[in-house]
Amino acid sequence: MRTDVIVVAAGSGQRAGDGIPKQFRTVGGRAVLRRTLEAFLGQPGIRHVLPVIHPDHGAWCAEVMAGLEGVLPPVSGGATRQASVRAGLEALAADPPDVVLIHDAARPFVSARLVADAIAAARLHGAAVPALALVDTIKALTNNDFVGSGPDRNSLRSVQTPQSFRYDLILSAHRARIGTDDLTDDAAVAEAAGHRVAAFPGDPTNTKITTPEDFVTAERNAALELTDVRTATGFDVHAFGPGDHVMLGGIKIPFDQGLSGHSDADVVLHALTDALLGTIGSGDIGHHFPPSDPQWKGAASDVFLAHAVALVRKAGGRVAHLDATVVCEAPKIGPHREAMRERIAAIAEISLARVSVKATTSEKLGFTGRREGIAALASATVRLPWVD
Incomplete structure (x- = not known):
């Protein structure tokens, strides 16, 4: 039986606090x-996933959906949830499924078990x-806010989504x-029609994000998904050459020499x-950006780091921490340390607290001690989904 999913994302999420709508x-x-969309993609029995969005949210939705396969172009919802779901159902009418699941976008932790059970039910x-x-x-309150009698909770249930229907x-x-x-909700619509x-059993982890406090809980839940913590190291060195500045940590530092490199x-x-690439076993910087390729001549290294971060995210991971140590006699790193941290954090799209930059000399020993070049050591820590 063909199963499609309608993900309702047309609300403004006002109870979630200031800022953009909670689903974005x-x-x-x-x-x-x-x-939420990714939770349904690739699940057995799922044919299409259709987002229903507010007419004004097209640009946000396009950014969110970039690169996703199996997601239908979004349709515009209505003024109420009921109207939005109906818009999604009508959009599927030209090539109708046998079964449709209707799910709230604000429930991003829907499990494969729950999806399978919904289809079967x-x-x-x-x-x-x-x-x-x-x-x-559960208790009812009297008119003067005193606790009154309540219903028998044994006969009550808290209802979630995805709700599933022929x-x-x-x-x-x-x-x-x-x-x-x-x-x-759609159960009430079905009941009203007789x-x-x-x-069927819900899932306690299938929580809905409604308030600012729910985002705190959701962040904890997201972290619990990433149980594979990996750390890898990187090392690089470049010799001094002609120039009037060096690039370190994405920052242009005035100096009486430059650094030689492709x-x-x-x-x-x-x-x-290199450290980030190491955490996912994806080779080294030369593999992804060969020095023999002329397009990388003079390229900003921001591109390299952003690429490695993107690969970690493509693997379903998060960058937890980046640490770098610069080894040189000159220039002085201290005055530029915070600017380097800020730039690295911006490129990796992580908080400043997750970036460390340190500096040391080699006590005038070796090529750095002779002021022939600069070296850097780095480590990266990432969190990934556990895969055997």
Whole structure:
């Protein structure tokens, strides 16, 4: 049976605090919406994933979806969730699926088990929702804010998404409600059309991001996904040559000599690039940017470091820390240390607290001691999903 997924991302997320809509903010270095879309891509039985977005959010969505395969072009939603879901359902009508899953973009931690169970439940029952038993006792408040009696929690459930349906069932149910967009989930739409909705076990980790505090929890959850912590090192050296400045850590430092190299000879960024490439077993800087290739002659080394960071992210990882040590007699590194940290953090798109730059001399020993060049040592720590 063909299964499509509608990801509802048309809201403004006002309860999440100031800033851009919550579905476009990042958790663990990836936008919430991208995380949600990726959670469905490649799952057994999934044919297409369709985002439904606010008409004004096209540019944000395009940036989030860049490079994703299997995601249909987004469609514009309506003023209510019900209207947005209906827009997504109608967009699938030309080539309809057998089963459709309807999921909130703000639930980026949906598991493969939950997706599989949702598909199976829709095939079996026609309409189904994931549900969790309540842990807390529920109480009603009286008019003067005193605790009154409450319902029996044993019969209550907290309902999640993805909610799953036979496509023809939920489409006709939504069409029957045109002009009455007062229902907050698709199970209620199905029930209003006279269909029984089954419940299947939800997932406590399938949390919804609603408030600023939820982003804190989501960051912790994202970190728990990345249990493979790796550290690798890098080293680079360049000789002095003619010039009036050196590039170190992405910063132009005035000096009475330059550094010789095919690119801008930034030993700090080169060493950091090799360290990052080492964490994912992806060769070295010469493999990705051969010195024999004329396009890299004089190139800014920012490009090399950004490329290595992108490869780590493509592997599903995050850069946890970058550390560099510059070895030279001159120029003085101290006055430029913070500018180098800031530039490295900007290139790697990580916080300043995750970058360290240090400097030392070789006590006038060796080629650096004789002021023949500059060396740099680097280490990189990344967090990756565990893969056996």
